[in-house]
Amino acid sequence: MKVLVAVKRVVDYNVKVYPKADGSGVEIANVKMSMNPFDEIAVEEAVQLKELGKATEIIAASIGVSQCQEVLRTALAMGADRAVLIETDAAPEPLVVAKLLKALVEREQPGLVILGKQAIDDDCNQTGQMLAALLGWGQGAFASKLTLGEQEIEVIREIDGGLETVALKLPAVVTADLRLNEPRYVKLPNIIKAKKKPLETLSPGDLGVVLATQMTTLKVAEPPKREAGIKVADAAELVAKLRNDAKVI
Amino acid sequence: MKNILVIAEHDHATLKTATLNTVSAAQSIGGEIHILVAGSNCAGAAAASAKIPGVAKVLQADAGHYAHHLAEDLAVLIAGLAKDYSHVLAPATTFGKNLMPRVAALLDVTQLSDIVGVENADTFVRPIYAGSMLATVQCSAPVKVITVRSTAFAAAASEGGTAPVETVPAAAPLGVARFIGQELTKSERPELTAARIVVSGGRGMGSSEGFKLLEDIADQLGAAVGASRAAVDAGFAPNDYQIGQTGKIIAPELYIAAGISGAIQHLAGMKDSKIIVAINKDEEAPIFQITDYGIVGDLFKVLPELFAELDKLPPA
Numbered sequence: 001m002k003v004l005v006a007v008k009r010v011v012d013y014n015v016k017v018y019p020k021a022d023g024s025g026v027e028i029a030n031v032k033m034s035m036n037p038f039d040e041i042a043v044e045e046a047v048q049l050k051e052l053g054k055a056t057e058i059i060a061a062s063i064g065v066s067q068c069q070e071v072l073r074t075a076l077a078m079g080a081d082r083a084v085l086i087e088t089d090a091a092p093e094p095l096v097v098a099k100l101l102k103a104l105v106e107r108e109q110p111g112l113v114i115l116g117k118q119a120i121d122d123d124c125n126q127t128g129q130m131l132a133a134l135l136g137w138g139q140g141a142f143a144s145k146l147t148l149g150e151q152e153i154e155v156i157r158e159i160d161g162g163l164e165t166v167a168l169k170l171p172a173v174v175t176a177d178l179r180l181n182e183p184r185y186v187k188l189p190n191i192i193k194a195k196k197k198p199l200e201t202l203s204p205g206d207l208g209v210v211l212a213t214q215m216t217t218l219k220v221a222e223p224p225k226r227e228a229g230i231k232v233a234d235a236a237e238l239v240a241k242l243r244n245d246a247k248v249i
Numbered sequence: 250m251k252n253i254l255v256i257a258e259h260d261h262a263t264l265k266t267a268t269l270n271t272v273s274a275a276q277s278i279g280g281e282i283h284i285l286v287a288g289s290n291c292a293g294a295a296a297a298s299a300k301i302p303g304v305a306k307v308l309q310a311d312a313g314h315y316a317h318h319l320a321e322d323l324a325v326l327i328a329g330l331a332k333d334y335s336h337v338l339a340p341a342t343t344f345g346k347n348l349m350p351r352v353a354a355l356l357d358v359t360q361l362s363d364i365v366g367v368e369n370a371d372t373f374v375r376p377i378y379a380g381s382m383l384a385t386v387q388c389s390a391p392v393k394v395i396t397v398r399s400t401a402f403a404a405a406a407s408e409g410g411t412a413p414v415e416t417v418p419a420a421a422p423l424g425v426a427r428f429i430g431q432e433l434t435k436s437e438r439p440e441l442t443a444a445r446i447v448v449s450g451g452r453g454m455g456s457s458e459g460f461k462l463l464e465d466i467a468d469q470l471g472a473a474v475g476a477s478r479a480a481v482d483a484g485f486a487p488n489d490y491q492i493g494q495t496g497k498i499i500a501p502e503l504y505i506a507a508g509i510s511g512a513i514q515h516l517a518g519m520k521d522s523k524i525i526v527a528i529n530k531d532e533e534a535p536i537f538q539i540t541d542y543g544i545v546g547d548l549f550k551v552l553p554e555l556f557a558e559l560d561k562l563p564p565a
């Protein structure tokens with residue numbers, strides 16, 4: 001079975017970002033970029049499925065500027081077999097990303113698509129569910145364990161009250177939560193090998209998708225800052241403050 | 250103007266509180282509000298919805314295949330109803346986050362996640378980059394499909410209304426997903442997202458036994474227990490305790506963080522708490538930048554002392 005994995009290039013999770021001076025967006029020039037952490041987990045899961053003999057080929061796909069090749073090379077170094085970049089300078093909304101991925105699914109016919117549950121820049125948490133809807137497939141969103149069978153995949157999902165298990169008919173879409181696995185470190189020989197693996201570049205037009213937008217960002221600003229308070233010496237002083245000043249206990 | 254549809258989150262018998270916060274977000278958009286209760290034997294939740302003041306109508310879709318809130322099946326139903334509405338809102342819980350993007354895609358519209366503010370009927374405020382920034386976004390979609398962050402909107406009243414309950418037909422099941430089971434964390438304590446006080450532990454708690462110190466204090470205070478991602482990953486606490494960018498978002502009256510460093514991904518989930526307390530042995534820990542009261546010290550010493558002090562405290 002082929003597995004398709006979607007990887008997004010985002011501002012590294014360790015970087016503190018700021019609004020642009022004119023408030024029109026987020027300043028991302030000269031900022032360290034990386035693969036979205038949830039997508040690393042998605043790639044790792046696909047690679048483990050291949051190591052278990054359950055996946056035959058792993059295709060990594062990214063949508064965005066030409067530098068997305070870097071995150072695709074990382075996916076290849078982790079163990080993906082080939083990569084597809086759908087190149088655009090626009091920052092497409094999740095619905096458009098889902099449409100592009102759907103077109104790719106129709107071309108590649110994977111048995112399983114794995115995405116991250118959430119991109120840590122826009123914090124949308126939408127694309128996987130949208131892709132599943134467009135394909136009419138089942139969705140295992142926020143997955144913390146996968147068991148891949150012949151006809152079905154069993155997915156343990158992280159939900160507000162605990163864990164839920166669902167079985168989805170294959171083909172299906174899954175989105176990776178934090179505890180699905182721990183992504184491997186890529187070793188230097190694999191980085192070198194990854195340079196020789198195929199990386200194809202397409203345009204949205206090649207896939208017949210129009211980049212429509214339904215959302216305009218009017219303003220980006222920092223939320224009001226919280227002031228640091230005081231240090232208290234011990235538990236007794238803390239309890240007194242909470243009772244008499246803050247009046248919360 | 251068309252009406253607003255709120256998707257109820259419920260357990261068939263009762264409503265989840267986040268539904269009330271979502272109704273309140275709908276009220277700030279303005280317009281007639283309808284609530285959809287889709288479930289199996291869900292007359293109880295429909296009756297509870299009818300009592301919310303300001304709700305004009307309750308739609309009840311009752312079918313066996315809605316028993317486990319499978320997004321695949323619910324989305325078909327909601328997309329079918331949505332064309333009569335200007336906005337469709339659900340809470341930004343794992344229920345709403347799983348469901349609403351699927352609804353939006355079936356309607357071929359974009360979706361707004363986790364709104365914290367309503368500017369007008371098509372302009373909303375939502376956090377991005379782990380809440381380190383707020384984006385004001387305008388949406389041109391004919392139906393606005395939205396999830397609502399419950400901490401940003403006060404809960405609507407739950408008594409006083411008398412809306413009619415109308416039955417709507419269920420949609421045919423899609424047949425691509427099957428519910429197998431659930432493993433819910435059992436606790437006598439209040440629910441994390443609704444608790445007035447939350448005590449939370451991080452990697453510094455050292456073990457699940459360490460968490461016992463927090464649980465005792467939680468029981469003294471009638472509080473819920475939370476955790477950082479590091480504590481959950483290490484197995485000290487169950488996954489549904491996680492607070493943060495990718496866990497639960499809470500804003501209690503009092504948040505006590507023990508052995509938590511204060512990574513931005515954690516702050517994203519609790520920085521709107523009214524009073525924040527941190528106990529950390531490292532005085533440089535970033536959490537102290539947002540605490541009202543900080544104690545620099547070893548939590549294995551401070552927490553038992555705190556327990557003893559609270560024990561001595563006369564009732565308020």
Ligand SMILES: Cc1cc2nc3c(=O)[nH]c(=O)nc-3n(C[C@H](O)[C@H](O)[C@H](O)COP(=O)(O)OP(=O)(O)OC[C@H]3O[C@@H](n4cnc5c(N)ncnc54)[C@H](O)[C@@H]3O)c2cc1C
Nearest residue numbers: 451452453477478479493494495496508509510515530548
């Ligand atoms: C994509 C992504 C999503 C994430 N989502 C979340 C999320 O939703 N929620 C979340 O919490 N994190 C999240 N994280 C992880 C986050 O970046 C931090 O790694 C995590 O919050 C750290 O947890 P911690 O503070 O418990 O551990 P640490 O950072 O290791 O801090 C432990 C603290 O305990 C203190 N300590 C140790 N021993 C003692 C003692 N005996 N007494 C007192 N203090 C002590 C130390 O001084 C230290 O400050 C996410 C990360 C990524 C990449």
Ligand SMILES: Nc1ncnc2c1ncn2[C@@H]1O[C@H](COP(=O)(O)O)[C@@H](O)[C@H]1O
Nearest residue numbers: 006007063115116118119124125126127
């Ligand atoms: N531009 C993109 N390129 C590749 N994958 C993407 C892109 N945008 C979103 N995704 C995938 O969809 C997931 C959820 O993203 P989002 O819905 O934006 O939070 C991510 O973790 C990725 O797996």
